Amino acid sequence: MAKLWALLLIALAELSASRAWPGDRPYKDPIIPGFNPDPSCTRVGDQFYCVNSSFNTFPGIPVYTSRDLIHWEQIGNVLSRHEQLPQLAQVYGFTSGIWASTIRYNNGTFYLTTTLVWDKFAADDPTRWDNMIFTTTDIYGDNWSDPIHFSPLFQGYDVSLFWDDDGKTYVQGSHAWHVSPGIWQYEIDLSNGSISNSEVLWTGTGGLAPEGPHVYKRDGYYYLLIAEGGTGVNHMVTMARSNASIHGPYEPYTHNPVLTNANTTEYLQTVGHADVFDDTEGNVWAVALATRNGTWDYPMGRETVLVPVVWETGAYPLFNPADPLRPLAHPDGGVLVGHDQTITFSPNRSLPRQLVYLRLPNPSAYILAPPSNPHSLCLIGSAANLTGPDGISGTSTFIGRRQEHVEFTTDVDLQFSPGQDGEEAGITVFLQQLQHFDLGVVALNGTRYMRVKTTTHNSTDGDMADPLSRPGMVELPGNVGHDLKLRVQAVNASTYVFSYAESGQGAGEGWNVVGYGDASEVSGGFTGTIIGMYATGNGRNSTSQACFSTFSYRGVQNVY
Structure with missing residues (x-):
């Protein structure tokens, strides 16, 4: 904290008495909680x-939207159709897939630039990176185009568009830092993705992995904002600017970093990967991940936080890492973040x-409201x-x-009668394939059991022994029917409790604890925990449907 305040005092010394924080807007960080890293935001009208x-x-x-920066609603997903990006089904490794995206608006069209990353490929393999553009003129719903891929390939990620006053469109990106760290820029033809005239804008201040670039033009200067230090506890936001030319040279700010909790x-830790925008009242804001x-215990992973900014004429922006405030009220109605x-x-x-799958799903395995169970989602393992x-x-x-919360309760009704050994269905706290x-x-040797498995880096004995978590298994008595209630509770920042009850029990009655999970064992990496329903045959396709209803x-x- 001392370092952070020292940076603020230096910057505050440059402020005149007329400068003010946009701090009268109450909000609570994170503004978009849960697994929502690498934020980018833009304003259109009010x-x-x-996006994340x-x-x-x-x-x-x-894709999320808000009018007040306090109450956010998910209005869609850029990737909503299998045919948009069928390669996603083949991507492997929990750090692969869709990395940071940037959203921008120009002449009636929303543009989304992003990268499909094959993170298990060799660091110097140029096919590791597939950069692309999606567009829509109707952002409400799943109306985004098929992607236009960059050509030739850009050996990097975190791409961001900028339209200059001369009519040219530029894209900035983070070159693969294992190969040649730095922020590169190209001219780009948005109609076909062709990029040309490469140039290196800045290599940062010396921190690990300069990435997440965005260019903003204010008062004749081109400001380049980036992230450095890696997306862990050394994460930071730094800036440089160029006078009158987008091509540079870019001179670094003397008081970098402009934002960090390192x-x-x-x-709140790992603060970085920011984007800056204004509101209709002239206030300036930034979003960042944190x-x-x-x-230690951070199963929700990297989330989106809001930071007020003062950006005076001719000066660098001053980020205010204020303590989070509570919103004044919660609206009634729809499902908000x-x-x-x-x-x-x-x-x-x-x-x-709000519901997501792991990679591209097999649609035939998800049967919504079949005639035999009209108020259920039936899964075939x-x-x-x-x-x-x-x-x-x-x-x-x-x-x-x-x-989305440190403490929560999720209940679901399950109707499931396993037809063969190994068939299993239930509820999961899922971070990635080796952490859940x-x-x-589950049916084992002709007998039904209720089982908690803790798949972690520490678990042994088929994930039934763990030094931190407490897996468990109990036989279901013969008089227990096939209609059950399952529950997972995060009772504090470090403990998940897993229990079940027979259908028909009262809200607080009949719950039987089966096991516990330690939150530290589903923390870390690039993603965050997902609370979900699953079904599997554990080595062969299931023959029985697992029907879930009333997921809360x-x-x-x-x-907090």
Whole structure:
């Protein structure tokens, strides 16, 4: 904290008495909670729009909107159709998939630039990076185009568009830092993705992996904002600017970094990868990624936070890492980000846009409201379980929503009668294929069990022994029917509790605890936890349907 305030005092010394913070807008960080890293936002009229990375999840690249920067709603996903990016089905490794996206608006069209990353390819393999552009003139709903791919390939990621006053369009990107770290720029033809006239704008201040570039033009200067230090506890935001030319030279700010919580004990850590925009009142804001309690228990991963900014004429912007404030009120009505959600499946309603799969799903494995179960989502278990054949590839039958609160309760009703040994269905806390906690009904040697498996870097004995978590298994008595309730609760920042009850029990009655998960074991990496439903045959395709109904997620709002 001392370093952060020292940086602020230097910057504050440059402020005149007339300068003011845009601090009268109450808000609570993170403004877009849960697995929502690498934010980019833009304003069109009085409406704000933000997008985030999605890695291996599908639908991908969630799109959020707000009018007040406090209450956010997911209005769609850029990737919503299999045919847009069929390669996503083949991407392997939990750090692969869709990396940072940038959203911009120009002449009536929204532009989304992003990168499909094959992160297991060699660092110097240029085919590791597939950069592309999506467009839409109707951002409400899943109306985005098929991608236009960059040509030739750009050996990098984190691409961002800028339209200059001379009519030319430029794209900035982060060159693969293992090969040649730095921020590169090209002219780009948006109609076909062709890039030309490469140039290196800046290599940063010396921090690891200069990335996440955005260019802004103000008062005759071109400002280049980037992230450095890697996306961990050394993460930071730095800036440079050029006088009168987008081509540079770019001179670094003497008081870099402009935003960081590195080397502090602040609760929000890994702050970086920012984007800047204004509101209708002339105030300037930034979004950035951050993790809560970012050194131990942070299962939700990197989330989106809001930072007020003062940007005076001819000066560098001053970021104010203020303590988060609580919103004044919560609206009633639709499902907003950070609010409770109860999903009741029906034949007349499509699946909520908050639900995601692992990679591209097999549509035949998800049966919405069949005649035999008209208020259920019935899953047919894949041969692959949530770990998959090798821990980095494959697609299992799984669907869920992001964890958004430190403490929460999720309940779901399950109707499932396994027809063969190994068939399993239940609820999971899923970070990635080698880090997940599963509560499920499973058939073993002709007997039904309720089992909690903790798949972690520490687990042994088929994920039934763990030094931190407590997996468990109990036989289901013969008089227990096939209609059950499953529950996962995050009772504090470090503990998940898994339990079940027979259908028909009261809300607080009959719950039997089966096991516990330690949140530190589903923390780390690029993504965040998803609370979901799954079904598997554990090595062979299932023959029995697992029908889920009334999936509810209830967060504890006053626990930060």
